Amino acid sequence: MCRHGFCPPFIVVIGEGDETILELIETIAKGADVKQVAGIAYRDGEQVTLTAPRSPLGQFDTIPNFSLIEGYPMMNSLNILLQRKKPWVTVQSSRGCRYNCSFCIVNTMFPNGYRIRNIESVICDLRDKRKYGKDLMFVDNEFTAYPSHTKKLLRRMIKEKFDFNIFVFARVGVVNDDELLSLMRRAGVGYIYQGYESILTENLKFFNKGQTYTQIIKAIEKLHSFGFSIMGSFILGAESDSLQSIRATADFVVERKLASATFFTLWGHFPEKSKGYETIIPWYRSIFLGWRYCNGHFVTHFPLKIPPSILQREIPKIYRKIYSPKQVLRAFKNGKFREARHKILLRYLWHFIEKEIEAYIPFLEEIEDGLYDSNGNLCEELLIQRVKKNPRWTFLYGNQTIQALGLTPPEFPFLEKHDIICHPRKKDSSLPSS
Ligand code: SF4
Numbered sequence: 001m002c003r004h005g006f007c008p009p010f011i012v013v014i015g016e017g018d019e020t021i022l023e024l025i026e027t028i029a030k031g032a033d034v035k036q037v038a039g040i041a042y043r044d045g046e047q048v049t050l051t052a053p054r055s056p057l058g059q060f061d062t063i064p065n066f067s068l069i070e071g072y073p074m075m076n077s078l079n080i081l082l083q084r085k086k087p088w089v090t091v092q093s094s095r096g097c098r099y100n101c102s103f104c105i106v107n108t109m110f111p112n113g114y115r116i117r118n119i120e121s122v123i124c125d126l127r128d129k130r131k132y133g134k135d136l137m138f139v140d141n142e143f144t145a146y147p148s149h150t151k152k153l154l155r156r157m158i159k160e161k162f163d164f165n166i167f168v169f170a171r172v173g174v175v176n177d178d179e180l181l182s183l184m185r186r187a188g189v190g191y192i193y194q195g196y197e198s199i200l201t202e203n204l205k206f207f208n209k210g211q212t213y214t215q216i217i218k219a220i221e222k223l224h225s226f227g228f229s230i231m232g233s234f235i236l237g238a239e240s241d242s243l244q245s246i247r248a249t250a251d252f253v254v255e256r257k258l259a260s261a262t263f264f265t266l267w268g269h270f271p272e273k274s275k276g277y278e279t280i281i282p283w284y285r286s287i288f289l290g291w292r293y294c295n296g297h298f299v300t301h302f303p304l305k306i307p308p309s310i311l312q313r314e315i316p317k318i319y320r321k322i323y324s325p326k327q328v329l330r331a332f333k334n335g336k337f338r339e340a341r342h343k344i345l346l347r348y349l350w351h352f353i354e355k356e357i358e359a360y361i362p363f364l365e366e367i368e369d370g371l372y373d374s375n376g377n378l379c380e381e382l383l384i385q386r387v388k389k390n391p392r393w394t395f396l397y398g399n400q401t402i403q404a405l406g407l408t409p410p411e412f413p414f415l416e417k418h419d420i421i422c423h424p425r426k427k428d429s430s431l432p433s434s
Helices: 018-030 077-081 119-129 147-159 172-176 178-187 201-206 213-225 243-255 308-322 325-333 337-368 380-389 396-404
Strands: 011-013 040-044 047-050 089-091 135-138 165-169 189-197 229-236 260-265
Touching: 011 018, 089 119, 119 147, 147 178, 172 178, 172 189, 172 213, 178 189, 189 213, 213 229, 229 243, 229 308, 243 308, 260 308, 260 337, 308 337, 325 337
Parallel strands: 089 135, 135 165, 165 189, 189 229, 229 260
Antiparallel strands: 011 040, 040 047
16 A cells, blocks of 8 residues: 555546546655545545546646656657657647547547647647657647647758658548648658448448548558558458458458558447447447456447457457568569558568467357358347347446447347258357247
8 A cells, every 4th residue: 555545557538538537646746645636546545536527628738747747758869860760759639539430449438529629739849859860750640630730840840840750541542632631741740540440331431430441442542642651450350241241351452552550349348428329230249258358459349230259360360461571572673661560560560460360369269159140141139039038248347338328239130031041059068048
């Protein structure tokens, strides 16, 4: 126990912590009771207590001062001279998002909506961050959501003569403004992360993404013509995804010469407030073995057109394809050394993730056994019967949250009869019988 009865790791700041953290540190420094700090949770022995909720934050112009963190490494002269790489530094110029994609939690994370930060505050922050590194990531969900504001910020950055290598997140619509793209290049933006999510029109509609396949292609071509490197992001396992579409997505990344790509499995079981507490995937199709499997690498639901284990096996294969020696060589040949190095690094990292995935696959094979027909279609009736008898392995926290909120508990749907014939399940004592 520390001096005040609460060791710092036992206090959690909830939500946007810009103001809370200052008040919390002052309270601890004064030796006062942390109970009076709104917007935190703290543990006292076995008891976890939530303090009063904090009113949502409006502006967020506070400039973090890293020099207050003991031992935080600065770029010294030798590092600067040798251009030695330091970890990415991050800055935020806007918070929240103006869009409402069905799989995304951004509007629950930032219930106060989309806000932009004062440009001078961003510039001061950038000056300070340059002391700590040259690789900069703007952690805005959509860096170009207000193009006129983004242009003002970029012009100020150009005037300051910053020499950052910049990474930003931007939707495909960014390519409709050439002036914006030119300013981004001049300010040092080299890498753009774009959420393509899917190459299937049905999935893009299901995700409420507000973009089409044609717009995706146009965006890639335009960004390449301006010299940007692109990281594409995709969500796997949506209602229209099949083994063919998953493989076609991997081919798409290679053929369209994306510098890199991320593939997240769909995780749609938490009832989001911004979506009327409806989950994107019905709760009885959820698979929950533990929180460690909810990081986007593991399949945590029963997709309609591909068994979970087959989708899961496919993910490492995609990464092996897009970060293959052939792709590394291609990047080298094109003089894209950063890109080549990045591919090598990610291939190396995936070597470790694959091991965990391999260990998870037998669990998926066990719980999906007998639930898919020979074409890989889910027999929902069988799943429902099984879950009705025993909801083990479903994401019960989702249901509990709905009930705690006083909402009607989810019902099983009435399914229309169809002619899918499913194989009988093997006998398995660890799973509920159907
Ligand atoms: S996926 Fe991107 S664009 Fe869509 S809501 Fe989330 S942050 Fe906004």
